Amino acid sequence: MEQLTIRFKSFGQWLESDARHFQIIAQVIFLFYGILYLGWETYVINVFFAFAGALSIQGLFVALKLAPAHSLKSAFISSLGLSLLLKANAPILFFIAGAMAVGQKFAFRYNGKHLWNPANFSIVLLILISGNAWISPGQWGSGAILVLIISTAGMNVLSRVKRLDMALAFLLTYALAEYSRTILYLGWDHEVLFHKLSNGSVWLFALFMITDPMTSPNNRKLRILWTILIALASFYVINFHFLYAAPQFILFALTPFVPLIDKAFNGEKFFWQKQIHLIPSQHD
Amino acid sequence: MIKKIIPMLLSLLASAQAFSFCGFYVAKADATLFNNKSEVILVRDGLKTVITMSNDFKGDVRDFAMVVPVPVVLKESDIRIANRSVFESLDAYSAPRLVEYYDENPCMEYKMKEEADYSMAFTTAPTSTMKSMNADFNMGVTIEAQYQIGEYDILLLSAKESTGLRDWLIMNGYKIPTTADEVLNPYIKSNMKFFVVKVNLGKLKAGNFDYLNPIQISFEHEKFMLPIRLGMANSTGSQDMIVYAFTRSGRVECTNYRTVKMPTDRKIPLFIKNEFGQFYKNVFERTWKNEGRNAVFLEYAWNVTPNWGMKCDPCVGPPPMHNELSQAGVWWLNEGSNVFFTRMHVRYEKSKFPSDLTFQVTPNNENYQARYVLTNPAWGEFDCEAGQNYLVELSERRKVEVDELFALSGKNSEKSYNYIREFDKHKKAQPKKNDIPALLWKWIKTHGPKGGAMLLLLALTIFILKRTAPAQKMAIAH
Numbered sequence: 189m190e191q192l193t194i195r196f197k198s199f200g201q202w203l204e205s206d207a208r209h210f211q212i213i214a215q216v217i218f219l220f221y222g223i224l225y226l227g228w229e230t231y232v233i234n235v236f237f238a239f240a241g242a243l244s245i246q247g248l249f250v251a252l253k254l255a256p257a258h259s260l261k262s263a264f265i266s267s268l269g270l271s272l273l274l275k276a277n278a279p280i281l282f283f284i285a286g287a288m289a290v291g292q293k294f295a296f297r298y299n300g301k302h303l304w305n306p307a308n309f310s311i312v313l314l315i316l317i318s319g320n321a322w323i324s325p326g327q328w329g330s331g332a333i334l335v336l337i338i339s340t341a342g343m344n345v346l347s348r349v350k351r352l353d354m355a356l357a358f359l360l361t362y363a364l365a366e367y368s369r370t371i372l373y374l375g376w377d378h379e380v381l382f383h384k385l386s387n388g389s390v391w392l393f394a395l396f397m398i399t400d401p402m403t404s405p406n407n408r409k410l411r412i413l414w415t416i417l418i419a420l421a422s423f424y425v426i427n428f429h430f431l432y433a434a435p436q437f438i439l440f441a442l443t444p445f446v447p448l449i450d451k452a453f454n455g456e457k458f459f460w461q462k463q464i465h466l467i468p469s470q471h472d
Numbered sequence: 473m474i475k476k477i478i479p480m481l482l483s484l485l486a487s488a489q490a491f492s493f494c495g496f497y498v499a500k501a502d503a504t505l506f507n508n509k510s511e512v513i514l515v516r517d518g519l520k521t522v523i524t525m526s527n528d529f530k531g532d533v534r535d536f537a538m539v540v541p542v543p544v545v546l547k548e549s550d551i552r553i554a555n556r557s558v559f560e561s562l563d564a565y566s567a568p569r570l571v572e573y574y575d576e577n578p579c580m581e582y583k584m585k586e587e588a589d590y591s592m593a594f595t596t597a598p599t600s601t602m603k604s605m606n607a608d609f610n611m612g613v614t615i616e617a618q619y620q621i622g623e624y625d626i627l628l629l630s631a632k633e634s635t636g637l638r639d640w641l642i643m644n645g646y647k648i649p650t651t652a653d654e655v656l657n658p659y660i661k662s663n664m665k666f667f668v669v670k671v672n673l674g675k676l677k678a679g680n681f682d683y684l685n686p687i688q689i690s691f692e693h694e695k696f697m698l699p700i701r702l703g704m705a706n707s708t709g710s711q712d713m714i715v716y717a718f719t720r721s722g723r724v725e726c727t728n729y730r731t732v733k734m735p736t737d738r739k740i741p742l743f744i745k746n747e748f749g750q751f752y753k754n755v756f757e758r759t760w761k762n763e764g765r766n767a768v769f770l771e772y773a774w775n776v777t778p779n780w781g782m783k784c785d786p787c788v789g790p791p792p793m794h795n796e797l798s799q800a801g802v803w804w805l806n807e808g809s810n811v812f813f814t815r816m817h818v819r820y821e822k823s824k825f826p827s828d829l830t831f832q833v834t835p836n837n838e839n840y841q842a843r844y845v846l847t848n849p850a851w852g853e854f855d856c857e858a859g860q861n862y863l864v865e866l867s868e869r870r871k872v873e874v875d876e877l878f879a880l881s882g883k884n885s886e887k888s889y890n891y892i893r894e895f896d897k898h899k900k901a902q903p904k905k906n907d908i909p910a911l912l913w914k915w916i917k918t919h920g921p922k923g924g925a926m927l928l929l930l931a932l933t934i935f936i937l938k939r940t941a942p943a944q945k946m947a948i949a950h
Contacts, residue, residue: 243936373661
């Protein structure tokens with residue numbers, strides 16, 4: 189592929205050119221909100237180690253010309269994801285998490301696509317292997333304003349990456365399942381349902397994690413089916429086996445199948461940066 | 473409408489019952505530090521849970537009753553009577569604490585003394601009432617098991633539907649609110665059984681018990697939760713609950729509500745020394761309100777493995793020993809594993825805590841304790857230059873302490889003004905120093921490393937974005 193160097197006329201134009209900019213802004217806001225307002229015990233050293241791990245490995249691959257420079261933005265997003273979600277006893281685990289998240293994108297590929305969502309990969313493996321890592325599903329609390337902030341930021345990013353359908357499918361399926369069980373079957377009142385559905389972790393998962401365009405099917409119909417499957421599986425494991433980190437593990441188990449699905453089914457391929465199509469001139 | 477209300481009110485006054493999470497409690501007439509406080513010990517490892525429910529009840533034993541939803545039918549060997557002293561020692565050990573330090577006088581040769589002041593932040597817990605039981609009636613209610621353990625008569629019930637269960641309980645002399653069936657229904661549908669306890673008067677008299685002992689139940693099930701909704705059925709105000717959790721690996725945290733640490737390591741004025749209980753009560757109330765009234769508060773988290781290292785700093789009471797831990801339900805003491813102790817304080821009310829509390833065990837082994845610091849000023853003369861500087865620092869620090877008092881507890885004291893100026897009489901007139909580096913350092917210290925690090929992160933963000941921006945290479949697809 190040829191490469192053209194384009195100069196942007198304004199900062200706004202540059203901002204609009206890559207959806208990851210908005211994701212970065214959103215996640216930085218969440219991180220600040222969580223640390224300063226919700227009083228998380230996030231040690232800043234852990235955040236730095238996560239960034240160091242991810243950016244150093246990605247930087248290495250960029251230097252070796254195995255990845256374009258703009259891929260650093262993806263590494264940045266993975267680091268933010270880890271800072272938001274992962275909790276561990278030692279800062280070094282955050283460095284390892286960052287390095288693993290980026291490393292697996294190069295180590296495990298099929299059909300030109302990496303197999304796992306980077307942050308998800310590190311979180312699940314560290315929880316399983318290190319015995320010193322965990323996630324806190326309750327760290328956001330529940331509430332209308334929280335949901336408003338997350339959904340506003342999420343809708344913005346998702347409309348740019350054309351994955352809004354996944355988020356809506358997940359939230360609707362999950363809400364319907366919860367409604368059926370909590371209100372119709374168990375007989376709790378509406379406040380209980382609202383409390384369950386306004387949990388920040390659920391919304392963040394739906395709007396920022398499963399909707400990663402690089403690890404979700406390209407074909408729209410498949411995508412929605414895929415999401416419904418994840419939502420139902422999460423609902424089942426959380427409500428019947430009481431494992432609150434279920435969504436992460438389910439996603440980990442299912443994303444490796446995405447390249448296979450993409451090979452079998454047609455769909456619009458995704459690029460982070462806007463594509464320019466050259467149309468051959470009629471006067472040639 | 474009024475005709476219905478008055479008898480209801482009268483009956484409410486007569487029984488004066490407030491339905492708490494594991495039973496019926498009567499509000500105490502005298503003011504306790506935290507009203508309607510219940511205490512629970514939770515021990516969890518793998519799928520096994522051991523719950524010990526405190527029973528600090530004072531009143532007519534005939535009025536006592538406890539109804540707790542449990543996931544399985546408990547065997548007789550799963551139920552035992554625990555010792556009340558366990559709660560007292562766990563409370564004393566993990567309660568928020570006050571530390572006292574002594575300044576040294578720079579003009580004299582003094583060694584710094586460090587002493588711990590042991591102040592109890594809590595007093596006694598509330599009471600509960602009991603009801604005597606009459607004959608049974610069957611209303612879709614099955615008595616799965618029946619035991620007589622210690623001074624208690626225990627039933628394990630399963631029910632088909634909530635109105636039947638409610639009627640059965642009322643018929644058998646348990647005065648539960650008529651709206652309880654709404655809350656019982658979800659537990660019945662979740663296939664939970666009901667652990668129902670009353671006092672066996674004969675056994676009580678024979679055994680010469682002065683008070684009711686706590687009950688300890690153990691079972692294996694994936695669920696790890698506390699059914700607080702049941703206890704909120706009839707109560708109007710908020711209730712306090714202290715949870716003492718023990719695990720092998722690390723902290724226990726709540727998964728459906730935020731877990732927030734209580735402020736710790738804060739310097740407070742000396743005159744709080746004798747009012748620490750009231751001070752902490754105010755701090756808790758203010759923090760609880762600031763966090764939106766729907767959070768769980770962490771007051772202590774520490775590795776308390778017996779014979780392994782320091783367990784507190786400072787220690788308020790002797791650390792839990794082998795037998796206290798096994799009394800509390802820890803069963804792995806002989807296996808050489810660690811024991812991690814988490815103390816959580818929840819103040820819940822119906823509108824803010826609609827769901828039952830669910831928990832998870834995490835490997836988080838960070839040590840934490842809620843701790844407040846008193847610093848005694850130095851003694852003697854302050855004639856030397858270092859002494860004069862010390863006096864300036866002292867009044868600065870006292871200003872900070874008074875500010876902290878207000879920030880933490882929301883209350884000011886009339887002693888504050890004199891407290892700050894108490895040592896001014898020792899100061900000699902001196903020209904004011906305009907020490908810019910010192911002021912700058914003070915600014916950094918007050919705003920903390922967090923703010924600085926956040927700014928750095930922001931700078932890094934902007935840097936990365938700019939770095940990958942200006943001359944972007946766009947991919948061209950043919």
